[in-house]
Amino acid sequence: MARTIRPKKQDQANPFGSFRRECETALKTGYLSLQKTSGHSLPDFDIVSTLKDPPNPTFGHLASSLSFELAKSQKRKPIEVAKTLAETSRRLAKLDLVESIEATEPGYVNFRANLARLTELTLKSVQLAGSEYGLLKTEAPERTIVEHTSANPARPIHIGTAKNSIFGDALARLLSARGHDVRTHFYIDDTGRQVAIMAYGYKLLNEPIPEGKPDHFIGKIYSVTATLVEIEELKKRLALLKKTNASDADIVAATKSLDEWVGIAADLRSKYPEEFDLLGKLISRDQDPETSIGELIRKYEKNDPDTNALMRRVTRMVLTGFEETLRRARIRFDEWDWESDLLWAGRVAELVDQLKESGFTFNKGGALELDVAKAVEKFGLREQLGVTPTFEFPPLTLTRSDGTSLYPTRDIAYTLYKFGMAERVINVIGTEQSLAQFQVKVAFWITGHRKEAEKFIYFPIGHLLLEGQRMSARRGRYVTFDQVLDETVSRAKSEVDRRSPSIPDEIRQRTADRIAISAVRYAILSVEAVKSTNFVWDKVLNFETNSAAFINYAYTRSSGILRKLGRIEQPKTLDLLKDPVEQALVLELSKFPETFSQATDDLNPTLLCLFANLLAQRFHEFYEKSDISHVTNDELKWQRVALVLAVRTVLKTVAGLLGLELAERM
């Protein structure tokens, strides 16, 4: 008679992991016995790593290739070694979750799980741990900062940046569920040129109250202002080039650049005629717009009260818009860090002084440069950073000749600042920043922050291309995150309207909202972060297999079953779930804890997308084949219900990790 399995620590239940450990122990036992009988000592193998998922269920649930490793030193065929290993493991090890151990050609040792025991263990674990099932806690919790999005406040967030937001947010959710103390930070890059241009244009217009969404409103002002200023500058430069008899090449280049900007201006003018003409008139009255903008930057760096008021006011308006967009996508931040604060607190200056004292800087035309290459050689960082001996580290300009700071310098200071509050810092930034992120690490070594250098993680995001091209805000070739959300919600709404007319409209709207947000998030998360991919509407608007809607539909169907039943009873045991579709479903549930911890420790949310999709797929197969409400055997009915409940729990957990919201009806 099977004794009842009672998992010890509910929050740490890991059914498939328990099976795996049993296999490991059995294999080790077999191995040690082999070592004894073979007379000569065998090399110490990493037995754990030889255990893999076999390619199909006929080979059991875990398989080891250890015999291949041993065959040589044993001077025997792998299959013979495997037979001995299987036989002794079977004979000597205490087996509970393992049903059988067999050797198969050409030399694998296959472990089959006792599915009855695994089913009982898994379903009971889910029942007891509930929404905590699978969320294995780390043994080394770390205070972790995830910085992501950090979009320049000059324009609305576009779908490319949204990829950073969605991955950053998912990472934070995963790490937090793993037991780390996670804070998300948004870095407000307000001391650069772009925000100054935006404030300049806004001031010229006499600081109007935004119509519509503030980030879109201000973004429009920024685009028009930046374009007009650029054209003014190019005209001046061209005139100067001609007057000084510059080379033809220079003149051609400047003319070409000017033509391009004029083209952009024409587009903007047709889109926003009023603002364009008004700003054009106002800017032409300014003797030297470039100087006005430069002055804004300088005054802001010095924290001049009037400039401060203007810059903060206009930036805050944009951030309100950002927050609104991000909130729609279920993304929130714990902290909003102003770059200007960093500057005013003297952190940047302090860093620059430290670097200066290190002896790794030099002066170039008044600007301060950091000799990165020298530092790399001095500290022998090539191996640390994983770069080849020929990798060239160009010097990094720390300060301009007028003494003002540059973004990379501020970023180093900022990352150090973050380490003041955390043991580990994760920067979610585009792949184009890889060199800059190397430089941050090198700067850490120079300033003696070696521990921080190790705990500093750059999480690269590959570009999201639009119709195969890079998005260009300047050329208006981009899709905003808001547009994507709007379009997806409206598509989802018409689907819900069509399929579920009986649901009240208010609920249909909320459902469409959830489906849409989840669809967008899933479409982004289901492709690995580092890959550059094409943004395609078809993928986002796909509500079929391998989409959030497919996963949600599994949840909806399970809700339908429970609704129809009306009441639920506990089954007496869990011994009737023997159908292959039921066992496949249980097996998937049993693997969730391992999948979760691997996805989290590898910082790979995409793994969980695959898991969610697979679980939903297994459920749909089960749903198709296994009846519940019409089944006459009550005990079987309640056992199946227990399975459905477990699937619902895990679906909900995994959805929560990815930031997907599930609807009971859709």
Place this chain on the structure above:
RNA sequence: GGGCCCGUAGUCGAGCCAGGACCAAGACGUGGGCCUUCGGAGCCCAAAAUCGUGGGUUCGAAUCCCACCGGGCCCGCCA
């Protein structure tokens, strides 16, 4: 010139870090089936891949190493 990343069916994509039964998951698309049963946003079946190319290491390579090819990106007193 130096470097980083990516290259898997018509398309999109997992597997690569930790090599093993790979005649390579899954999806979209294509072709064919399944509604008297818990919601068809579903299920079943079929066709479709020189794993960019060439070498090397290994008993064994999509996976590791080298070279090359193709695509993206970086090497700014922009951010």
